[in-house]
Amino acid sequence: MSFKRGMTMDCTRRDFLKMSGVGLAAGMVLSNPKMDVHVGSKRPNILFLFSDDHACEALSAYGGRFKHIAPTANMDRIAEAGMRFDRAYVTNSICCPSRAVILTGKHSHLNGQVGNGQTFDGSQQTFPKLLQQADYQTALIGKWHLKSDPTGFDYWEVLPGQGKYYNPSFLTPNGEVQYTGYNSDIVTDLGLSWLKDKRDKDKPFMMMLQYKAPHRRFEPNLKHLTLFDDITLPEPGNLFDDYSGRGTAAKTQAMEIATHMNDNDLKLNPPTNLTPEQAAVWNAAYEPKNEAFRNANLEGDDLVRWKYQRYMKDYLRCVRSVDENIGRVLDYLDDSGLSKDTVVMYSSDQGFYLGEHGWFDKRFMYEESYKMPLLARWPRVIKSGTSTSKLVQNLDFAETFLDIAGVKIPSDMQGVSLVPLMKDERPPWRKSLYYQYYGENGHSVEAHEGVSTDRYKLIHFTDLDEWELYDRQNDPYEMNSEYENPEYAGKVQQLKRELTRLKQLYDAPEKPVLP
Ligand code: CA
Numbered sequence: 001m002s003f004k005r006g007m008t009m010d011c012t013r014r015d016f017l018k019m020s021g022v023g024l025a026a027g028m029v030l031s032n033p034k035m036d037v038h039v040g041s042k043r044p045n046i047l048f049l050f051s052d053d054h055a056c057e058a059l060s061a062y063g064g065r066f067k068h069i070a071p072t073a074n075m076d077r078i079a080e081a082g083m084r085f086d087r088a089y090v091t092n093s094i095c096c097p098s099r100a101v102i103l104t105g106k107h108s109h110l111n112g113q114v115g116n117g118q119t120f121d122g123s124q125q126t127f128p129k130l131l132q133q134a135d136y137q138t139a140l141i142g143k144w145h146l147k148s149d150p151t152g153f154d155y156w157e158v159l160p161g162q163g164k165y166y167n168p169s170f171l172t173p174n175g176e177v178q179y180t181g182y183n184s185d186i187v188t189d190l191g192l193s194w195l196k197d198k199r200d201k202d203k204p205f206m207m208m209l210q211y212k213a214p215h216r217r218f219e220p221n222l223k224h225l226t227l228f229d230d231i232t233l234p235e236p237g238n239l240f241d242d243y244s245g246r247g248t249a250a251k252t253q254a255m256e257i258a259t260h261m262n263d264n265d266l267k268l269n270p271p272t273n274l275t276p277e278q279a280a281v282w283n284a285a286y287e288p289k290n291e292a293f294r295n296a297n298l299e300g301d302d303l304v305r306w307k308y309q310r311y312m313k314d315y316l317r318c319v320r321s322v323d324e325n326i327g328r329v330l331d332y333l334d335d336s337g338l339s340k341d342t343v344v345m346y347s348s349d350q351g352f353y354l355g356e357h358g359w360f361d362k363r364f365m366y367e368e369s370y371k372m373p374l375l376a377r378w379p380r381v382i383k384s385g386t387s388t389s390k391l392v393q394n395l396d397f398a399e400t401f402l403d404i405a406g407v408k409i410p411s412d413m414q415g416v417s418l419v420p421l422m423k424d425e426r427p428p429w430r431k432s433l434y435y436q437y438y439g440e441n442g443h444s445v446e447a448h449e450g451v452s453t454d455r456y457k458l459i460h461f462t463d464l465d466e467w468e469l470y471d472r473q474n475d476p477y478e479m480n481s482e483y484e485n486p487e488y489a490g491k492v493q494q495l496k497r498e499l500t501r502l503k504q505l506y507d508a509p510e511k512p513v514l515p
Pocket of ligand 1: 052053094095215349350
């Protein structure tokens with residue numbers, strides 16, 4: 001049974017739930033999304049806080065090796081008052097595809113955004129359009145990256161392309177607007193301005209507030225340029241991975257801190273778009289550090305260790321600014337009385353390698369870039385301080401937002417609402433997830449697809465026709481593929497059948513191929 005458009009709505013939804021293992025209880029909620037979520041209250045507001053390339057390892061609600069050095073106190077406020085999703089995963093670990101999956105509730109092969117190279121088809125169905133039709137006020141502010149103009153938003157102000165960290169311009173329906181200052185601060189200012197003064201306060205709102213940070217080239221707020229200067233950050237145990245336990249793809253990527261991180265990434269060159277006053281601050285912070293580095297003439301592992309420290313300090317400085325700005329937003333919700341009727345979700349478009357396997361960047365189905373942060377706060381529904389280990393994906397976000405708003409979920413969306421998990425209804429749930437990556441020139445990561453369960457991960461590098469199997473209970477850092485190990489032969493066959501089933505369910509192509 002494939003998940004084809006044109007099937008009847010009920011049949012498609014029912015079969016999907018059955019085949020994906022979600023089952024009847026979740027189906028009941030989906031077919032009757034209003035249930036008791038809205039009893040005694042008006043329709044909730046939805047605030048989607050989103051960042052770019054923020055790995056769970058650098059979000060203290062998830063623990064991680066920076067928990068005490070670089071805590072994310074304000075993101076943690078969302079988790080402490082709500083739910084932490086411990087197994088949230090991306091369907092395709094790269095920027096534009098993740099954003100398109102979130103907007104459409106469909107895998108990349110159906111929404112058309114299979115990589116960063118395509119232009120998003122804004123004429124298709126998206127959850128903001130459906131909320132807008134349901135009389136929600138919708139706004140999008142910050143990073144967009146999908147090339148076409150946003151659709152489905154009453155208000156939008158977005159960065160052109162990747163956007164600049166310092167003194168960014170923004171695209172609006174009325175043309176380009178230039179700002180002076182730091183990106184994460186400005187995105188927040190614009191978001192707060194819309195919340196306070198620009199929306200119709202008689203309607204519920206849905207705002208997507210989307211930060212550029214901590215994306216490459218990891219440029220911090222000027223006030224944070226010396227944060228962590230006197231600290232040596234902990235390294236991951238596999239910073240010097242030699243990839244001996246895996247196939248070709250791990251060995252041939254171009255995303256190693258040792259060899260692929262450039263002088264701009266490492267701040268050995270100054271940014272080009274600073275004002276003279278900003279440049280003076282930047283130079284005062286970095287030039288002494290860069291001078292000491294040049295004088296040290298580091299080589300080999302010592303040089304890699306220096307690059308790792310420089311990279312991670314800048315990355316964590318960028319995270320700090322996102323966190324501080326999320327604090328400003330949460331404070332406003334509290335002070336304005338909006339908090340109790342506003343669902344706040346925090347996520348990032350994928351995970352990222354923070355030196356694990358010696359890497360930066362994303363794309364692989366290996367855990368660090370496959371896993372994404374997901375925190376949700378909904379005072380009237382979610383119990384505070386809870387967590388779930390159910391397998392969820394960014395494929396589920398659109399359905400969740402619609403369910404929260406009491407809007408019918410279209411039958412051709414491929415994810416499921418997370419509201420039953422938020423309500424602690426313990427619904428039967430899916431046991432496996434499907435992943436696809438189409439391969440692009442950047443960072444030379446081979447095209448692959450795969451299936452993951454709570455314990456195992458089977459990856460097929462499709463152009464290489466190489467398979468890898470990981471037993472994450474015994475090998476949490478995915479250092480040794482067990483694909484050729486005869487003890488795992490039965491598991492391999494079982495997961496191959498599951499991969500085939502998921503591909504049929506999602507109407508996936510034979511293999512991920514760029515157009
Ligand atoms: Ca990204």
